[in-house]
Amino acid sequence: MSPDLSASGIAAGVGAGRLSAAEVLETRLARIRELDPRIRAFLKVHEDSARCRARALDERRAAGGRLGRLAGVPIALKDNIHARGWETTCGSKILQGFRAPFDSEVVERLMREDAVLVGKTNLDEFAMGSSTENSAFFPTANPWDLDRVPGGSSGGSAAAVASGMVPAALGSDTGGSVRQPAGFCGVVGVKPTYGLVSRRGLVAFASSLDQIGPLTATVEDAALMLSVAGGHDPKDSTSSPRPLPDYAGSLSGGVRGLRIGLPREYFTGGAHPETEKLVREGVASLERLGASVVEVSLPHTKHAISAYYVIAPCEASSNLARFDGVRYGVRARGGLSLEEDYAVARGSGFGPEVKRRVMLGTYALSAGYYDAYYGRAQKARALIRRDFEDVFGKVDVLATPTSPATAFRFNEKAEPMAMYLADIFTITANLAGIPGISVPCGLTQGLPVGLQFLADSFREDLLFRSAAALERERPFPVFPFAEGAGQGPRHEPA
Amino acid sequence: MSQPDFELVAGLEVHCQLATRTKLFCGCVNGASGAEANTAVCPVCTGQPGSLPVLNKAAVELAFKAALALDCGLAGTSVFARKNYFYPDLPKAYQISQYAEPLAKGGAVVFTAGGVAKKARLQRIHLEEDAGKLLHAIGSRELDCTLVDFNRCGSPLIEIVSEPDIFSGSEAHAFLAALKEILLYAGVSHCDMEKGELRCDANISVRRKGDAALGTKVEIKNLNSFKAVKEALDHEFSRQVGVIEAGGRIVQETRLWDVEKRRTELMRSKEDAHDYRYFPDPDLAPLVAEPRWVEAVKASLPELPAARRMRYTEAFGLSGYDAEVLTSDRALGDYFEGAAKGLAPEAVKTCVNLITTDLLGRLNAESLPVGRCPLAPGALGSLAGLIHKGTLSTKLAKEVFSKAWDTGKAPEALVAELGLAQVSDEGQVREWVKAACSANAQAVADLKSGNGRAIGALVGAVMKLSKGKANPLLVNRRARPTRCS
Structure with a gap:
């Protein structure tokens, strides 16, 4: 596919009048019609509304109007992000039929820059999961191998970008939910610094960990998307007032003199040897470009999974308590007591993983257990944060595998604990609030491997610098589906 | 043993609605409880998914004013916490409140009860949001379902918690009156109890006089007037003493004051008590009170x-x-x-x-x-x-x-x-007095014979003549018996 069809290419073309937003959209809609019946990335494609929007942009351009930085770029939204008037299901039956009462801050920002919203993508119910198998509606397939998961919870957004249905999508990352599916699907995914992107209009899973982030085919597009989506929102009290730096400018910065740390704890047998090998090769290619590479240690990493699986469920148990069927979503009916009403709505509305986490969190916050669980988890979190503060005094970025292995088969990780371990390399960034990016670094047995860079808070510029350099060194086949190929994935590493 | 051998010990929890223009975490109008149901609502105060709270600075200022007016110690940093429980008037299924780190601790209310000045110490003041209102009936008509009005939901409240320093129903009444006066003065709240702007719960226990340890406390809710507080405390004192005298034990429970029947009734026992699973609200940063800002608030106190x-x-x-x-x-x-x-x-x-x-x-x-x-x-x-x-x-x-x-x-x-100016001209007043004396010979005679009350008739006559303008002091002096001639 021509690079013109990256988000940046489309925006430049439509903005200059060389491309028509309507035609760009039709190409993508055709691709969705062709591929999505097998991949099932979308929960809902809003064709009419997207066409109407694209036409309006073309007309505005024709009338001499200037278009924004995302002029005519078709974008998909994970279905836990509000677009006013559209259904937001969170992949859950309990929210079926619920229409967003307002635009999320990120949607307002995308629309201000003249993006075209195409539809809502599949996810693990309430973003709880790492495979998108926990969607109450259907699973999504990995475009590289339809028998495998796309990762999760932003699996729909990752698969939609990987298969070229849209050049860019938004996901949300609470423990790796943007980076892990990006890695599994061979696209770029960013988890921004906590507070960089407004959470207003994102249905909360774990408020102190959630961040919205872009999934794109290229690093340049990820930088473009973040530069639009990020920035201070006074209506989100956790949003940072710090002005955004120029991410585009950091893309060409190169890595000469950049100090890259390899955290020992992420390279000690946890990852599949092939995955680790490709990641090390990626880092070596940056070293050849003048980066220095040192081994570092993040000694409290071992507490991350347990801290995360206390804090996230605690917050979730509270955040999800409002889903009682009374004001929206599934409602129990018929002469029940109040308690039965709640029990029926929540019992039938939530899937097993959501129930598991709500119960875990409820238990951990209970009188007599708070200190032992939530209190200790917060202490561990502080130690993990300090590990990163220490290490970023010595290096600029850390490089790790995004996930221990490549995309797994459906139903392969039926045990919750096995699934939880899929996030082992990504959850530390959420606990510490620091940014991370997953960028493809190669294929093994036909499946993409993601390399994760981590940086200090608000140093997304360093992530883009490193990832852009890696992308230039190790070009990656963006789309597994060749034009017109209908039989299945075909991958030809460059 | 009888009542005189026991004493009542009570602590009060007062909820006071702050007089802000808007609610605690959104821009909806505060104090619209009288308006048509669910007209002062938005996604934030109805707990719509994806909505986030933004703290109202004016509410913080009023809360600090209350704390300063009540002589509390202010916390440099306080933390909002979620109080989790399911109820249809609480749309998020948690109330944003403050728990482990309230904005103020200590302080006191001075009041006069039975002619004696007393002081009840305060434990804490914290800021929190109100819940909505449930309607089970409209007028005399019972509903076949419960309706909910969220107009009040999210209104800013402070909760003022006293130490167990109140020893009778009348002391509770006086405490509340003094507290209300201070809150009104400081402009913190309109304190209209009929509108629910001031609400009170009481924790009550009894003990034998002379005992140092407190008895088992019972919480009483639904105290919607000062009178109700006084009556409920008096009633509960008798009830608890009665239980003890009959050989029973007081159990920790929550009771409701029934205004009609004028007695408390069991609402829930300790076993049914909620576990609120408090934890810091991750949607809100800790509230930091900058010393300079606090000084400015202090300076603005009347x-x-x-x-x-x-x-x-x-x-x-x-x-x-x-x-x-x-x-x-x-x-x-x-x-x-x-x-x-x-x-x-x-x-x-x-x-x-x-x-x-x-x-x-x-x-x-x-x-x-x-x-x-x-x-x-x-x-x-x-x-x-x-x-x-x-x-x-x-x-x-x-x-x-x-x-x-x-x-x-x-x-x-x-x-x-x-032309109402009083006439103090001695000559003119003398003329009037003369005329009055000659027209009231009997009164003059009475005066002379020592009946002092007769002067009233003379003064009245002067006032009539002068159309009320004669300076009464001069008239009095002139009309005295010795000079009435």
């Missing part, structure tokens, strides 16, 4: 009732009673000070009398608050001055007061316009 009372007795020489009346309402005190400005010290007393009798009487008759009094403080002050200078008799002053109230004209202007 003089509080106790200090004002003391000043009135010391600086103006008012009686304790007058000072009490004038400070019972901040606006009335302000009015008094406006009226007394520039008055001679002796005229101030006249001014106080005008306020406590004529002004309050008229305001009361017309159900007007002091703030909407049509007579400006300056006008009342000059009226007092006119009386003091002898230009107006007290009687004529009442007429001028009334005319000034109705027409808005200045008292001096009215005096001139109506």
Whole structure:
């Protein structure tokens, strides 16, 4: 596919009048019609509304109007992000039929820059999961191998970008939910610094960990998307007032003199040897470009999974308590007591993983257990944060595998604990609030491997610098589906 | 054993709705509980998915004002926490409140009960949001379902928790009255109990007199008036003493005050108590009170009732009673000070009398608050001055007061316009007295024979002749028996 069809290419073309937003959209809609019946990335494609929007942009351009930085770029939204008037299901039956009462801050920002919203993508119910198998509606397939998961919870957004249905999508990352599916699907995914992107209009899973982030085919597009989506929102009290730096400018910065740390704890047998090998090769290619590479240690990493699986469920148990069927979503009916009403709505509305986490969190916050669980988890979190503060005094970025292995088969990780371990390399960034990016670094047995860079808070510029350099060194086949190929994935590493 | 062998120990939890324009975490109108149901609502205060709270600075300021007015210790940093429980009036299924780290600790309320000054210490003050309101019936009609009105949901409240320093129903009443006065003065709340702007729960226990340890406490809810608080405490004291005397034990429970039946009834036992699973709200940053901001809030506090009372007795020489009346309402005190400005010290007393009798009487008759009094403080002050200078008799002053109230004209202007100025000219008064004496021979004779009361008839006759304008002091002096000729 021509690079013109990256988000940046489309925006430049439509903005200059060389491309028509309507035609760009039709190409993508055709691709969705062709591929999505097998991949099932979308929960809902809003064709009419997207066409109407694209036409309006073309007309505005024709009338001499200037278009924004995302002029005519078709974008998909994970279905836990509000677009006013559209259904937001969170992949859950309990929210079926619920229409967003307002635009999320990120949607307002995308629309201000003249993006075209195409539809809502599949996810693990309430973003709880790492495979998108926990969607109450259907699973999504990995475009590289339809028998495998796309990762999760932003699996729909990752698969939609990987298969070229849209050049860019938004996901949300609470423990790796943007980076892990990006890695599994061979696209770029960013988890921004906590507070960089407004959470207003994102249905909360774990408020102190959630961040919205872009999934794109290229690093340049990820930088473009973040530069639009990020920035201070006074209506989100956790949003940072710090002005955004120029991410585009950091893309060409190169890595000469950049100090890259390899955290020992992420390279000690946890990852599949092939995955680790490709990641090390990626880092070596940056070293050849003048980066220095040192081994570092993040000694409290071992507490991350347990801290995360206390804090996230605690917050979730509270955040999800409002889903009682009374004001929206599934409602129990018929002469029940109040308690039965709640029990029926929540019992039938939530899937097993959501129930598991709500119960875990409820238990951990209970009188007599708070200190032992939530209190200790917060202490561990502080130690993990300090590990990163220490290490970023010595290096600029850390490089790790995004996930221990490549995309797994459906139903392969039926045990919750096995699934939880899929996030082992990504959850530390959420606990510490620091940014991370997953960028493809190669294929093994036909499946993409993601390399994760981590940086200090608000140093997304360093992530883009490193990832852009890696992308230039190790070009990656963006789309597994060749034009017109209908039989299945075909991958030809460059 | 009987009641006199026991004493009641109570602590109060007072919820007070802050007088802000908007709610605690969104831009919806605060205090729209009387408006059509669910018209002052938005995605934030109805707990729509994806909505986030933004703290209202004005509410924080009022909460700190309350804490400063009540002499609390302020926390440099306080933390909002979620209090989790399911109920249809709580749309997020958690209330944003403060728990482990409230914005203020300590402080006290001084009040007078049974003529004795007392002090109840405060434990803490914290800021939180209100819940909605459930409707089970409309008028006399029972509903076949429960309706919910979220207009009140998200309104800013402070919860003021006292130490168990209250020992009777009347003390509780006096405590609340003193607290309400301070909150009104500080402009923290309108404190209208009928509108639910001030609500009270009580923790009550009894113990044998002389015991140091507290008894098992029972919480009483639904105390919607000062009277209810007093009655509920008195009732609960008897009930608990009765249980103990019958050989029973008090169990920790929550009871409801039934206004109709005037007794408390079991609401839930300790076993059914909620586990609120408090934890810091991750949607809100800790609340940091910058010392400079706190100083500014402190500077904006008006003089509080106790200090004002003391000043009135010391600086103006008012009686304790007058000072009490004038400070019972901040606006009335302000009015008094406006009226007394520039008055001679002796005229101030006249001014106080005008306020406590004529002004309050008229305001009361017309159900007007002091703030909407049509007579400006300056006008009342000059009226007092006119009386003091002898230009107006007290009687004529009442007429001028009334005319000034109705027409808005200045008292001096009215005096001139109506020719009401008191006549203090000795010659003229002598003429009137002479005329009165000759027309009332019997009264003169009575006076001469020592019946002092007869002077009333003579004074009345002079006033009639002078159309009320004769200076009564001069008339009195002139009409004395020895000089009546």
